[in-house]
Structure formats: C-alpha cells, structure tokens
Amino acid sequence: MFKDYNMNQLILPLDLEVRLQKNDIAFHVHHLVESIPHEAFEPFLRNEGCPAYHPRMMLKIILCAYTQSVFSGRKIEALLKDSIRMMWLAQGYEPSYRTINRFRVQPEVKELIRQCFVQFRCQLVQEKIIDQEAIFIDGTKIEANANKFTFVWKKSIEKYHQGLIEKSNHLYKELLKNEIMPQIVQESEEELTLEELTQIVEKVDEVISEYDQKIEASTNGAERKALRSERKFPKQARKQLMDHIQRKQRYQKDFEIFGTRNSYSKTDPDATFMRMKDDYMKNGQLKAGYNVQVATEGQYALAYSLFSNPTDTRTLIPFLDQIEQHYFELPKHIVADAGYGSEQNYDDILSNRKREALITYGMYVKEQKKKYKQNPFNTANWQYDKEKDVYTCPNQQQLVFKNYSVRTDKEGFTREFKIYECENCSGCPLRSSCTKAKEGNHRKVMVNEKWEQQKEYVRAKLSEEETSSIYRKRKIDVEPVFGFLKANLHFNRFSVRGKSKVENEMGLALMAVNLRKFTANR
Structure with a gap:
C-alpha cells in the first residue's frame, strides 16, 4: 500500500511559510531586514518608469542566497524558482539576474548593509549574547576579481x-x-x-x-x-x-x-598585489586582493572595512574611526594581535580614545623567552642608572646621553629618540659581539622612552588575570569568523570589481556568516 500521490489534485495550504521549519534561516533574514528603519529605503524611491521591486525584498533574497553559498546572480535567479525559502521571501516575484546584480552594487545598498550590522548588534545586545566588554580586531586578505598578470x-x-x-x-x-x-x-x-x-x-x-x-x-x-x-x-x-x-x-x-x-591591477585598479596564504607553489606569488578588517565579539562580525594596503598596522586607526562614526561606540577593551602593535596605534587608543589597548607588539613573545632575558648584549638587559642617565654595557663601560633625535615617517608621525654613546670602545674584547660599527666608531644606543612606556603598559596589562583572559579570547573569537567565511561559506574571491562594489559584497558575505551562526545557535 502506498501513500496517496496525485499530480492532478490541488494540495493545500498554498502559504509557503507553513512549509518552512520553525527555526529556518529565512525567518531570521526576514526579521533582520524588517528591523531596518523605513528611512533607509527612501533613496531607492523613483517617481518615473516602471515600479521597481521593493529593496527589502531584494535585500532578503540576496542575503538568503549568500547564506547558502550562492553568490552568482544567475544562480540566485534559479533559486527563486525552486527554493521554498526564496519563494517565500520573494512572495512570488522572480527578478532576473541582471536586476539582482544591478541592485547589490548600487551605492545606496551600502547604507542598508550598515543598518543590517547595526540592527543585528542591537539584537545580540538585547538577547545578552554579547556583553560589550571588548572588540576583537583582525584582518584577512581576499583575492580580487582581477587578472593575476595585469599588474x-x-x-x-x-x-x-x-x-x-x-x-x-x-x-x-x-x-x-x-x-x-x-x-x-x-x-x-x-x-x-x-x-x-x-x-x-x-x-x-x-x-x-x-x-x-x-x-x-x-x-x-x-x-x-x-x-x-x-x-x-x-x-x-x-x-x-x-x-x-x-x-x-x-x-x-x-x-x-x-x-x-x-x-x-589594470583590471581592478582599486586592488593591490598582496601575498596570500593560499600560496600552493610556495614561491611567494602575489595576487591582486583587498585587506578586509573585521571587528568581532562572540564570534559575530559587528563591523568591517576594506583597505588597499597589505599591512595591518596602518589600518587600525581609520578602522576605529569608521566603527565610531557608522557602527557603535567603542567598548573599554580593544584587542588585536602583534600586527597592530605600533607607537602610533597605542598613542591613539590610550590618549585620544581613552580605551585600553590589549595589543601585543612584535618582540613581545621573544622577550618572554629565557634566552632573550639572559643575553648580555641585548640593550634591554643593560644596567641603567636613572639619576645619572647612563647605561652600562657588558664590559662595564658607560654610555652617556648625547642628544635627541626626531624621526618622521612617510605618514607624518614623529618619534623622539634619546641617543646614548659609549665614551670609549677602543680595545674592547666584546666589541665584535656587541656592535657591528666600524673600528673607531663608538657603540650607540637609541632609546624611545614613549615606546618603552607603552611596551611596559602592555606587559603589565597582559600579566593581569582579568585583561589576560580577555586577550586569550582573541584567537577563538575573530579567527573562526574568517574560517567560517572561507571554509564553510566558500567565499574566497570577490565576483565584482571596484572598491565600492567589493565593500557591498563583503558586507553581504559577513552578514550571511552572522545569520548562519545565529540560526545554528538557536
């Protein structure tokens, strides 16, 4: 005996919402987009021509498609014909792939995506999923939609x-x-x-x-x-x-x-050639790409920004400015890895923003090792007399203060150094191990007092139990977002060209990661 199967009989109900599971991701997409204020959609209003599809509906179907690892406009169009959740979100409409592609690269969509992140974070705060104690910042490089050889x-x-x-x-x-x-x-x-x-x-x-x-x-x-x-x-x-x-x-x-x-790159002038981690040939091949900076908490992406420079050091200050201007007020702790540790970044966070910087610097890990601490030729291990303002080298010779030196980098940031010079290095038996200066030149030491104070601040903060526990969360908070984006969502390469269009696609992809995680946790 078989269950009743008749293709010629109308089957009720026709409401597709009934066919979806209770915790289907389409409901979360729907509620998120519906929470965006009506004013954000006013720039899409047109008084001439054929009535356009509602931008709420367009944003919903694109977000839902991205959560299913579908990024192609043609494939999104195909989903509208055979996916129940997509049919329900579109309410029977079937926009073409051209309409979908034109919509997601519009400059006005950037504001809708920003509103998605703002509303999503408000929901996380309301449900007490995040405690707003710290944000974790890191960057990753994603390949641009550009020719590898037109550099x-x-x-x-x-x-x-x-x-x-x-x-x-x-x-x-x-x-x-x-x-x-x-x-x-x-x-x-x-x-x-x-x-x-x-x-x-x-x-x-x-x-x-x-x-x-x-x-x-x-x-x-x-x-x-x-x-x-x-x-x-x-x-x-x-x-x-x-x-x-x-x-x-x-x-x-x-x-x-x-x-x-x-x-x-000639095919995407906004993209810069960078070293990617997926270097299968191990020959240091450069690819055109973008440096994506993400701020997370609770393994959710709360803000993002794209930069054309490959290093992370110069991206922190403009990224924090964008977070404050467009997303949310910065929490008490700002956590990042050693790639962001610089005098300018510490000075901006501690002095200008009045926040705590839980950011290591390049030599932090090496300084903790026994070999470094017992090396007599490291100037950090030399004896310093604060009253006389002199250093004593391993040969018990004194290095006295000579003059100040000011250096300005290409970004316009100035650093002040104190120059100390040994009174007499001639005939020193330890000269070959102590310095590489030519014979006749005396050993010099450059000391940046402000930088040394900042490093001492970082070491003190990371030795405290409360702040060190927050810093230890960094790897398990921000790294899974990149892993989910690339490994699970399979978003490894942009499909559009130009920074403004790429920013829209990146926002859609990161919000898709958030929605999938939020749905799974429910």
Missing part, C-alpha cells in the same frame, strides 16, 4: 618617468641648440610640465609650417631638397614630443591611482 608597479613607473624627464630635457636642449625655438622654460626647472611640453610642440609646429611654406614657394629643386633636410629634425622632434606627452599623461594617471600604494 603595475610603482617603482617601475617611477623609473620610466625619470627616464622620460631626462629624454624630454635633452630634446628641449637640442631644440634650443639648433635655434629652432626660443627659450620658454627657466633653466632651474628640472622637469618639463605637460603645459610646457604642449607649448614646445606648438612652437615646433610653427617652425615646421614655415618650412612647408618655403618649400611650396620655392621652384629650385636643390633649395627644396635642402629645406626638406632642415625640416627633418623638427618633424622628428615633434613626433618624440607627442609621444612624451602621451606617456607623461599615462604616468600621471598611474601615480593618481597608486596613491600611497606600491602596485595596482
């Missing part, structure tokens, strides 16, 4: 640009030497600008036109031949100058794209 390097462009400057100056001097044109540029100028090159081309054109008129007016064959011979150099110079102008324009455009970066 442009800043050093190469600088080299070619310098060569172009030398060629242009040499050609200009040749034109002056042959008295083809008058001097229009001051001799003190090292580089010809685009406007000056254009003026030179105009002057050369006038000279060529004069030769053309003389050749047309002349009836003597020998004279015409001589004029054509004289005209040859100006015509060649004009051709070279036009090439120089085109190259200079191209190089200037390259420098504008570079900004503070060292490389970019």
